[in-house]
Amino acid sequence: MASVSIDHVSKTYGSGSSAVRALEDVDLSIEDGEFFVVLGPSGAGKTTLLKSVAGLVEVEAGDVRIDGTSMEGVEPYHRNVAMAFESYALYPQKTVFDNLASPLRSGRTGRYSAEQQRQRIEAVTTTLGIDHLLKRFPRELSNGQRQRVALGRVLVRPADVYLLDEPLSHLDAKLRAAMRAELKQLGEMSRTTSLYVTHDYQEALALGDRIAVLRSGRVVQVGTPEQIWREPVDTFVAKALGQPEINLFEVEASGDRLRGAGGALELPAPAHLELPGGRARVGVRPRDLALGAPGGADALHLRGRVVLAERLGRLMEFSVRVGGQDGGEDVIVVADSDAGAREGELVDLHLPLTNVHVFAAGPAGEETVRLGGAAR
């Protein structure tokens, strides 16, 4: 158990014109016993970040400290960290049992008798549901099983820090949900400082004590799941979280109202926010929108025609075209299936201002910062 601090770490792969900036001035501090999630799209530098903590890549600037001790020049086998690789990295010539026994036999994670090794491996494989596979070789396993063996090789040993690189990505949907629920309750996990990398926002929100959102090697935002969800620092973070993606509209002030989508969208101008040039972007999450009768004056209103209604079980996903022919935009709404809207119908949409995010205006395709909520 230990705290981890990543101090202004930068890493570039290659050199010259082919150089790729993988990490740029990443500064994170993870507390002892914390379950810290790094969320980002592929290529954001997540794996590089884990490997710099593990000592598997040499950082060119900055330092990693584990439990306050600088890791500069410390070999990976002296850092007492365990890592589950996204590629599994199981030893092909060894059985599942021997793969799991490997960290216990190195002598650097403690001394274990053969009996103790067996007990530890049995305990962890039973939890992961792979106890019937101990005699198999990795090539005889499915990807989901391999991934669990890779996770088992981490959990089977004590370590200061667990580094988990997309450990659930290759499981099928049901198993992933089950494992996600189980992962946090594992004793080893709850006691050990863990750095967990994923591109799945649901995993991040469900598991993380705190989340760091990574984009092109830079940390965009760090916060609790609640903070990240409620107050995304910019449109990138807002879009990274939530499925379907958040709806964004360009709006312009006219009087004390903000209007957008050809007049189909309107809300009271937030007096507590400074809108440069009277222009802004508002973000509305599909789940927050409600179909039906217009709300009060202090709500956001939208009016449009349903162009597509998809049933997702209990819920339905509606695509609503707002703003008519000129400058029409599609809004995605997820609502109860008994909302009663049909394709081709005109519907009213509204939501309380507390759920409306206001971002700075900017050119199309460019991410802009969040100014605040539409309500104070």
Added chain:
Amino acid sequence: MLRERGPEVALARELTPGQKRVTPASVVADLAILAWFVFSLFPLVWMVLLALKNDADQTSTYFRFSPTTANFGTVLSQRGQDLTSVDFGQAMLTSVLNCAGAVLVSLVVGIPAAYAAGRWKFKGSEDLMFQMLSFRFAPELMVIVPLFVIYNTLGVFDTKLGMVWVLQLVTMPLVVWILRSYFQDLSPELEQAALLDGYTRRRAFLTVALPLVRPGIAAAALLAFIFAWNNYLFPLILTDSAATTVTVAVTKYLGGGGQAYYNLTAAAALLGALPPLVLALTIQRYLVRGLSFGAVKA
């Protein structure tokens, strides 16, 4: 009743596994392959026939053939030694020792070299690899005279040590180049996992990487052995009698001024081909993979 063959019948025929449609092109291709086999195997057949002929038949312009195995006995006997002043059995043993020594040296030095070259890019690593390969560009004839002088000066002329030393020049580039591609095919994350399991770099190499390239090592070693075994020029110039090898011993039957014993030459050559043949058959499975230079992943 005969049914007309529809296109679906032809399709079904094509899809039957292991069956091939006979077309003019395929017939030509088959004939070409046959011709190539005859061409390439004929010298071998000729040699086997020659090795089985007696002294009277060997130079006859008519094909007279009353097979005898006496030639093999002659090569290995005192008479063979009297004819050539070389103990053929001793030459065989010397060859085995020379080649095994050269392969051993190449493996001990070459495996770590291949691993380093496959895993890390360092300043001049590519140049180093190219340099090693370039040993094989120049004909051996170009370096043989200076080598002869050096060997005489150093006192390793006509010694097994000298032969191991020079044959290692032949085998080392082969071993390094083959094994490098094997190591490159291995995911570095396997060794990284071992490092995090608490193993040092040396142990990660020995317990994770090395066992996984075992087929590559077998193939490289075999190829290196064959190349060393067949080398003729180095032992011809750099040995006299104490460290002379099979390749040189065989040619002695062609007579230097005396009578040429073609049948004994053929018999000796066949005997001399046995050790690499036996070795090749033992690890044939790995040989084919080794020739593909690690391109095919396990």
